[in-house]
Amino acid sequence: MGNTLTITGYDAATGLVSYSYSLLDNEAHANAGGNNSLFEDFAVTLVDSDGDTANNTLSVQIVDDVPTAVNDVNLATASENNLVLNGNVISNDAQGADGAVVTAANLTGTYGSLVLNANGTYTYTLAPLDPQFVALPGGSTGSEVFTYTLTDADGDVSTATLTLAIKNDDDGVTITNLTPKGEGGDAIVYEDDLLANRGLNESAGSDTSKDSTTVTGSLNISAPDGVQTLSVGGISLVSGGVAASLPQSIATPLGNTLTITGYDAATGLVSYSYSLLDNEAHANAGGNNSLFEDFAVTLVDSDGDTANNTLSVQIVDDVPVQPDELNTRVEEFSNPGVNLMIILDTSGSMDYASGVAGFATRMAIAKASILQLIGDYDDVGDVMVRLVGFASSATTNFLGSGDVWLTAAQALNVINGITDYLGDGGTDYDDALIKAMSAYDSAGKIIGGQSVLYFLSDGEPTESTNWPGVSGTGSTGINTVEQTAWEAFLNSNDINAYALGMGTGATAGALTPIAYNGSSGQQQPAIIVTDLSQLASTLSGTVQVPTTGNLLTDAGVVFGADGPATLPITSISHDADGNPATPDVVYTTTYSGYNAITHVLTIPTHGGGTFSVNLFTGAYSYSLSLDVANDYTETFRYTISDADGDVKTGVLNMITTDSSDVIAYDNGDEALVTQIMVPGATTSTTLADFGDTTNAANSGAGYNPWIYDTSGTGMSVMDLGSTSIGSAVANNGNKWIVSTLSSSTLDGSVSGGALQLVDSNDDGAGAAELLTPEFVTGLAGTTTLSFQYDRGNVHTSDTVTWSLYKFDGSSWVQLSGVGFSGNLSGDPGALSTITTSTLDAGTRYRVYFSVNDGSGNSDSTLQLDNIKLNVTAAATAAIALTTAHGNLLTDPNHDMMSGDPWGSVDAIGAESSVLKIWNGSSYTAVTTSQTVAGLYGSLEIHSDGAYTYRPNADLNNVGKADVFNYQLAQSDGEQDTAQLTINIASSATVEPTVMEGTSANDVLVGTSGDDVVLGHAGADLLNGNDGNDRLEGGAGNDTLIGGLGDDILIGGLDSDTMTGSAGSDTFKWLAGDADGSTDSITDFTLGSTASGGDVLDLSDLLVGVPALGDNEDLAAVLDNYLQFNTTTKTLTIDPAGAGGEAELTIQFQNSLDLASLGSNQDIIKQLLDDGNLKVDI
Structure with a gap:
């Protein structure tokens, strides 16, 4: 077990064995046995000397130890x-x-x-x-x-x-995550998100995107000791420590909805929503101001600790939307004069009571209304009046006024003579119209004026008259046939006819056939005025129809959730005195021109017109009798208000447009002055016409060798018999020599006024011959000989010839070749003429004829007559003049050097224009025709624009140009000028080749001659190639390449790149080309144009450049228009010279040395001096 047993002693005497045992570590007792023991045993063995054995055990008890846990x-x-x-x-x-x-x-x-x-x-x-x-x-x-x-x-x-x-500590309670209303509140809703369908007669909020009008949010509570009660806006969330079921909603004091959507007791999070249901009564006229709806939040914990706070919802006021600015264009008033015809019913019913205070009869109120109508027309221009009265019949001599058109004053005098009880008789519409048609052609109406006719009647027709020359007439009233004839009359004379019924007696059915606009060729309704107090205003309303509209609907006015105020329009302001420096006059309901019953506010305008607006509906009308030379704008600012007084100001611009713009474009023509040689006059001397065959003498003055005299004293014919005449050419030059081949009869004789040379059949093989006397050509002029001949008894085998003999100074030589000899052919009875080639001067000649009869006929005859010597005097030099003809107004601009677009034609405008020509000191009107002297000729100009230019007969003028300035002027003062340039040439200039592009991106390449290349719209590539070309890019970012020659490059609108190439090229900008773009010139050349320098032609682009004496002064003025940057090599241009923002930039891309020229003004002057810059002075 890992412990130690030690035997400490042994006593043999006593047999005592001693030991010790040491426990060295705890041992593995039985598990969980508590204080249990285990034993470690040791065997003890004894053997004696004789082998006796004894065994026993030494046993050691090991007691287990246990733990002790203490609380x-x-x-x-x-x-x-x-x-x-x-x-x-x-x-x-x-x-x-x-x-x-x-x-x-x-x-x-x-x-x-x-x-x-x-x-x-x-x-x-x-x-x-x-x-x-x-x-x-x-x-x-x-x-x-x-x-x-x-x-x-x-x-x-x-x-x-x-x-x-x-x-559990004694904790306090808190309510957090709430924002005071001074800082904007806890949630925001906007009235501009409200919908119109929220209620009857409600207005939608002004926000078109329409966010939700329900907002959500949350707050936090803390009650560590436990919540006893919790409420928000009167909604109980916890009561007696018990949480209520959610959601719960209440109607708020402002009529909206607060909902508690959740409460988390663990986290203390309280969730809510707030729904804005309608607009609220915000502070008046506060704009986008806000009001707050507050809700008390109360919290009590288990030991009575309490907290209070406020949930604040911000409600933002809606305001009207800013009205769109209105720009209403009004056609200018154009009055070339009015021919006003009034056809007045004078039947007995016109004496009935009018029903209008102050006017006893219908005739009385008709009188007053017609007086006002004439006055209205007289106020806006010239007017001539024709009066026709009708009852049972009609008269064109109303009240003895005469069968003529009357001036306004005369007509007013006649109308004033109408008595209240003038009426008598029945009502004949037919005769009224018949007489009106004849009266229209009376003397005195305004030629070219507008014609307006008013037919006034208080009842239906009761009588009728047959229409002359119109079949199917005669019924009472105006039938279809009569209506057709009436409308044809109105159409042919451009008469606008109104038909008005006075009171309830007249019907639209009877009057409608009379109402017709012959100017537009359209039927128009009859006007029945049942309330005769409105007759005058109804008539006046036709004099000039006002422009109408609506300030609220036309401008898209949105009042928002609050809706409009009782009077949505609160005021009108207008610059009544036309002085921007003084405040506008503000017109409100306190102005005398406001009608509280109709809510119509009527104010005078600065331009002399009238502006009326209904402050309740927004409907307006505008009248301005003004003929303008340029667009004329009158501005009216109007203030709108919503129900709680929030306002916005809108703008109405009434733009009276010059509907008849006049535009004059330059044009060019060519007249020729050419030296020509005029042939001299030809004098013919008849040598022989064979009308006389007797000479008075044989020599001297009485002798004429060319008289064919065969006998007597003055005989001039010599008989050579059968001898060849060729041997006699040198002799007897003052005689005719003729052969006699048989019977002693001359082969030549005069008969019937002609010399007959006959070869008879019995002449055998010989030919009849004839030789004329000599003639001598003069030394001056060019001489030819001519004679006439005819043939008789012609046969193909006959031979008839002629030839000239010429004395060359030593002998006679028979000539041959064309013009000196030839065969004489032809049919009998056909007289032919032979003319010789030019004869030598001072030379003697004779003419030889031969007739040789062939075998086919008995004889062959040649008849000769009118032998003449023709002398043409030498040609003389003369100047030939070719006039130029054309029309300034209708011919397209074909002047290669013009500043106006190629092909542009003058626009005289709808009001027509007067053509004026500059006579050297002023522009004078061309009434019929006028002749203006130019520098190199004279121009005869006619009022219709036709002209004839007659150049002076001076060759020194060739290569020069006569320039005539003309003007188109309208009666409203608008005018435009242009030039007619007549180039003087010695021969007709070859017309350039014109090439035109489309609206697409075109590539146009010119010919080797002079071209006009027009790109029009699109990004075009134009290449003039050789020749002196004109290139116009038009709209789009174009590339222009002049090519060889002196070219004109006009980029036009947008950003263009121009290359002149060789030659002295002109880069030109027309009026209106300054569109904020940047044009580039890749190869601009400085220096004299005679040496290849180029030209910047800004003459049509710059406005208001004065004529100054020298370039120094001019450069000082142009310093306000042009700014050169020598670093960036750019020129920025302000066309008005006002020092404003540049409207055009020219980028010079080549190595152009501008810095060496000095200051900006120095650069301008140098360019002017060298001809590199052209401006209009």
Whole structure:
């Protein structure tokens, strides 16, 4: 067993054996046996000398040791403020020789839990929320007792207790996670999220996205001693320590709903929701102000501690939405003059009572209303009046006013002559219209004016008249056939006809066929005025129809959850004096123009018009009789209010538009001044016409060798017989020489006024020949010889020829070749003419003819007549002029150098325009035609724009240009000017090739000649190629390449990149191209344009640049328009020169040295001096 047995002695005498036994360690006793024993035995053996043996046992008892556990008490106390107790239960126990451990355990006590470890250490954790702990009254104590077991190594055990002191401190109570309303409250709801369907006649909140009007939140309570009572806003959550079932809701004092949705007793979390059900009465006119609905929160614990707090919900007021700014465009009032025709019923019923105080009869109120109508038209422009009266029949000479159109003053005088009881007779609509049609053509109406007709009657027709030239007429009233004829008359004369019934006697059915707008070709309803007090205003309302709208609905006004005030519109403000420096006049219900019954506020406008608005409905009307040259705006600011006084201000801009813009565009044309050679006059001298065959003498003045005289004193014909004439050419130059081949008869004779050369059949093989006398060409001019001939007895085998003989100074030579010889062919009876080529000057000639009859006929005949010598004088130099023709107004702009878009055409406007031409000192109107002297010619211009330019006959003007300025002007003062440029050339310029793109991204490449390349919209690539080209990019980010030649590059809108390439190129910007973009020039060249320098042409872009004496002064002015940055190599441009934000930037991408030119003003001046900068002065 590991112990020690020692034999300490042996006494042989006595036989005593002594020993000792030492226990060295504990032994393994039987498990859990307590104080049990085990024995360790030792055998004792004795053998004597004779072999006797004895055996016995030495036995040692080993008694087991056991542990002893002692009860423990922790001197500390566990409470909600000291939740954990620690200690060791073994520290005071006897473990025994076998050693001992504690049985480890996790134990749950009454108020908490114990973790006991084998080594005896422990940790106790108090559970302050445990109901049993919470049940302890504040300040009272309790205890926890835990039993533990101590076990030694051989299983002997001992138990004891651990006692812990517990105390529930006397804690206070708290309510947390609430925010005072001064800091915004605990929850926020917005009236602008309310829906209109929450009740009858309710308005929706102004927030279109509509968040929920129910918000949720939570608060926290703490009552360590236990909750006795808990309430929120009167809702009891805990009563007598017992929690209520949830959720619970109440209607709040403001009419909304508070709901307690949950209470967690363990954590003290109270959850709630708040629902806004309707708008609330916020402080008046406070804007987006807030009010708060508060709820008391009360907490009492088990020992009576109490806490109070407030749950505060913020309700944000809704306000009207800012109205959209209204921009209402009103067509300008244009009055070229009015032809006003009034057709008035004067039948007996017009003497009936009017029913209107102050007017005894219907005639009396009609009189007053017509007076006002004429005055209304007279107020807005020229007016001529034609009066027609009708009863049983009609008259165009109303009250003796004459069958003419009357001025307003004359018409008013006639109307004033109407008595209250003028009426008499029946009612004939037919005759009224028949007479009206004839009266319209009377003298005096305004040519080109508007025509308006008013037909006034108090009853249906009772009589009828047949319409001249119209079949199917004669029935009472206006039937379909008559209506068609009436409308045709109105259409052809552009007459707007109103038909008005006065009182209840007139019906729409009878009047509708008369009401028709011939200007628009549309039927319009008859107007029945049952309340005759409204007759005047009804008539006046047709003079100029007001523009109407609604401030509330048109602007999308939303009043929000509070809804509109009793009068949703509280005021109108307007700049009544037109001075921005003075405050607007504010018009409210206290203004004299307010009608409290109708709620309509009527105010005068600065422009002389009238603005009326119904403060209840928002409906407005606006009238302004103004013809404007530019858009004219009158602004009205109106204040709207919701039910609790929150306001917003809206803006209405009434924009009277110039509906007739006038635009003049430049144009170009060409006139030619050319040197030409004018051929000299041709003088013909008849040598022989064979009308005379007798010479008066044989020589001298009385002798004419060209008279074919075969006998007598002056004989001029020599008979050569059968001898060839060729041998006689050099002789007898003043004679005709003719052959005689047979019968002694000359082959040539005069018959019928012509010389007949005949080769008879019996002449054999010989030919009949004829040689004329000599003639000598002059030294001046160009000479030819001509003769006429005819053939007789023609056969294909016949041969008839002619040729010239020329004396070359030494001999006669027979000429050949075209124009000097040839065959004489042709059909009998057809007279032909031969003209020689040009003959040498000062030279002697004779003409030879030969007729050789062939075998087919008995003879062949040649008839000669009118032998002439033709002398054409030398050509002289002259100047030929080609005029230029066109039309300023209708021709498209085809001026390559123009600042206006290619192809643009003048717009004269709907109001029409007067064409004016600059005569050197002022613009004068072109009434019919006018001639203006230019520098190099004269321009004849007509009122319709047609022109003829006649250049001066001066070759020195070639290459120059005559420029004529013209203007289009309207009666409202609007005008625009342009130029007609006439280039003087010696020959017609070849028209450029025009290439046009589309709205897509185009690639356009020009020809080798002059081109016009138009990109239009899209991001285009334009390449002019060779030639002097014009490139217009239009809209889009374009790339323009000029190519060879002197080109014009116009990028247009957006950001463009331009390359001029070789030549002196012009980079040009048109009016309106300054759109905030950046344009780039890749190769701008400084220096004289004659040496290839380029040009920035800003003449159409800059506005208001004055004409100054020199470039120094001009550069100082342009310093406000143009800013060069020599570092970034940019030019920024303010087109108005107001020093405002740049509206266009030009980026120079090449190595352009601007810094060396000096200051900004120095740079501008240098560019002006060199021609690199062009501006409008």
